[in-house]
Amino acid sequence: MIDVDGVSVSFGDATVLDDVSLSVERGTFLGLVGPNGAGKTTFLRAVSGALPPDAGTIALDGDLLDELGSKAASRRVAVVPQDTAVSFGFTARDVVAMGRTPHRGRFEPSSREDSRAVDEAFARVDAEHLAARRIDELSGGERQTVTIARALAQETPILLLDEPTASLDINHQVETLELVADLVADGKTVVAAIHDLSLAARYCDELALLADGDIVATGLPESVLTRDRLADSFDARTVLRRDPVTESLGVTTLARQPDAVERSVHLVGSGSVAARTLERLVGADTTVTVGPVAPGDALAETASLLGVETIERYPHEPLDDPTLTAAREAIDGAAVVAVANPGLVAGDDRLYELLAGRSPLVVVEETGDRQPAPERAESRAESLRLRGEATDVRGVVDAVGRARPLVEADD
Numbered sequence: 001m002i003d004v005d006g007v008s009v010s011f012g013d014a015t016v017l018d019d020v021s022l023s024v025e026r027g028t029f030l031g032l033v034g035p036n037g038a039g040k041t042t043f044l045r046a047v048s049g050a051l052p053p054d055a056g057t058i059a060l061d062g063d064l065l066d067e068l069g070s071k072a073a074s075r076r077v078a079v080v081p082q083d084t085a086v087s088f089g090f091t092a093r094d095v096v097a098m099g100r101t102p103h104r105g106r107f108e109p110s111s112r113e114d115s116r117a118v119d120e121a122f123a124r125v126d127a128e129h130l131a132a133r134r135i136d137e138l139s140g141g142e143r144q145t146v147t148i149a150r151a152l153a154q155e156t157p158i159l160l161l162d163e164p165t166a167s168l169d170i171n172h173q174v175e176t177l178e179l180v181a182d183l184v185a186d187g188k189t190v191v192a193a194i195h196d197l198s199l200a201a202r203y204c205d206e207l208a209l210l211a212d213g214d215i216v217a218t219g220l221p222e223s224v225l226t227r228d229r230l231a232d233s234f235d236a237r238t239v240l241r242r243d244p245v246t247e248s249l250g251v252t253t254l255a256r257q258p259d260a261v262e263r264s265v266h267l268v269g270s271g272s273v274a275a276r277t278l279e280r281l282v283g284a285d286t287t288v289t290v291g292p293v294a295p296g297d298a299l300a301e302t303a304s305l306l307g308v309e310t311i312e313r314y315p316h317e318p319l320d321d322p323t324l325t326a327a328r329e330a331i332d333g334a335a336v337v338a339v340a341n342p343g344l345v346a347g348d349d350r351l352y353e354l355l356a357g358r359s360p361l362v363v364v365e366e367t368g369d370r371q372p373a374p375e376r377a378e379s380r381a382e383s384l385r386l387r388g389e390a391t392d393v394r395g396v397v398d399a400v401g402r403a404r405p406l407v408e409a410d411d
């Protein structure tokens, strides 16, 4: 068990960890998440004993770390650091054997016990084929595997990993975290700094969110990762949903818009252009309403994930009166109306009538992705384009910010 109590660490004037407390039960996989520079590496270095804190205590299974001595601490905690320094000329086996140093006297040769631990570590990470290779000739991912093997050869009850998946491809990310989860199932206690929140939520038993020098939340992934907390800690707008395959929490980060545009926008349209338009508008802090749109459409699904108020319509049927009234109110109430896919929208007579005199209007479409529309709809779409600010999806926030009512619409 790891007990961190009131730990503070400063570098010069900068306080990186400020009175941080955290307990990790034995046999737990704890994911340390938080923005760049939050202090995750510093926290791991403090727990490993490499960086004595300025204040507070760290205890491993009840023993104070600063009273253990470095060799005894190295028999309790192994570290897989973020940047693996390349030891030129050493073989992978030499590197893994270095994990045995805490178990030997200073000038003691390696024992049969050491050899067994090294063999087992290679077997555990399925990397026997790398043992004779030179470490400086391995790929980043292979080197990472060897570094994990070195930590396993250390045979410690606690393992700390600093961004273990950072340099790995998607298969190796999952393989590495599967391995770590197996080690935890076998009784190891693991703390890992992980940037990928979806992977962290999928594999970790618990998460600790570190931001502004303190742990702002700990607990089950779904209780720690909330939209509001991610907005506060990462300054990110996110969509959270349960992954249908893994059933764990998936986190999608919306594109951050440089400037907030605090205008109310009503978005009419359908399909992926409309969905991506919505993503950008929500990312820019506009107050958006959506519709009418049929359930199951990409726009409707995105609106539901983003918690955006949506007017629904029956698919493949003319707009009924209540839906039309709701749409008229939303369109009249918004500062700007955005139309995504004007060719499709203009094909709907009643919808087109709602939009025809509306100003200001932003018309969003992707060149090369224009929906072929029947002749009449195409000429109406052209009139919408002429009346409004025409833009592609990437430019929509700027266009909404610029859009001003046409003078004739004020008459």
Ligand SMILES: Nc1ncnc2c1ncn2[C@@H]1O[C@H](COP(=O)(O)OP(=O)(O)OP(=O)(O)O)[C@@H](O)[C@H]1O
Pocket: 011, 016, 034, 035, 036, 037, 038, 039, 040, 041, 042, 043
């Ligand atoms: N040895 C050091 N001397 C001075 N400042 C340091 C030192 N180590 C870390 N810092 C500073 O402490 C802060 C936290 O760094 P740390 O590496 O712990 O963050 P992190 O959460 O691991 O970041 P990242 O996600 O980018 O890896 C940063 O502002 C960093 O510049």
